[in-house]
Amino acid sequence: MRVTSGFLKGRQVTLPKSSRIRPTTDKIRLALFSIIQDRIQSAFVLDLFAGSGIFGVEALSRGAGWVDFVDINVSSVKKNTSDIDIKNFRIIKKDFRRFLKSCEKRKYNIVFIDPPYGFYSPREILTLVKNNEILEKNGILIYEEHINTDIDYSGTGMKLTDERRYGDTMIRIFRGEQ
Template identity: 35%
Template sequence: MISGSSKGMKLKAPKGENTRPTTDRVKESLFSMINSYLIDSFVLDLFSGTGGLGIEALSRGAEAAYFVDNNKMSIQVIKENIEHTGYKGKSDIFFADVGKMIKEFGQKEKKFDVIFMDPPYLKDFIIPCIEDIYINKILQEDGIIVVEHDIEDLLPDQIQSLTKWKEKKYGNTLITIYSKE
């Protein structure tokens, strides 16, 4: 379910167990923490799944959202959810490997204010992905990286010159936010 200007709209999710949409409770708390970063922001939703985080950001005032996933079913669901919520004109969807897209955004000198990451749990995607974001310089100077992950995925206080700014636990899920020093 979405809050903000699209409040009350429900999003579709792909069938099967490959996608794990962020719960409404976690999403509400997460967006309360980062709300001041969203107005007129450019958002990147990596490992998009349903597109829920990027769509929520749009609903709360983001200027544009870019969605990246390498699952065809997820891409189809993201397209349907964007159409349903009316954000087609503010969205770009990429069926691609996350690492490849980070490099491509870097080559195009595309920068983001908020980068969401909700990768498959316990698969060691997080640290290499954050390092790629840093190396390819796609995070704005005052931008943040928001990672949803399993509590067993322990993340360091610092990755490159990105520092853990906040961390909050919700059952078996952790939200960790990194920002530049």
């Protein structure tokens, strides 16, 4: 898997050794970043359930101002960021619940959430993001899940603004309800 654009274009990214990891494909990342390209420059980005860190590395490559990579296993993220010349990121080894409840009121312009399919409640994750106020007022949350996952986002404080299907993957884009 490779970074698709920006100053790190073509950079090889190694994957964690886990059967639960299925990284976002190049095709999906290209499509997704074309949708959000006007928001990336200087953005504060959260890559939650970072896995390999490909989303955050891609965001840095395209000009994000800062990226927080969060996962309970950060070995692949460390490897994939070890020789990047810029240092406008941090790697946080934490369970997503603990991170969201204790993230120092940091606010993000873009939150990317790509949990292992079928292991976590999308409703719980969306509610935690909203309740802990980590999304900037005009920020977006991108949620990647299997197409058969039914995300009941009513009562989460998040508004679905776009959704796209790519094979068996569904990308949903949310904003916080005002």
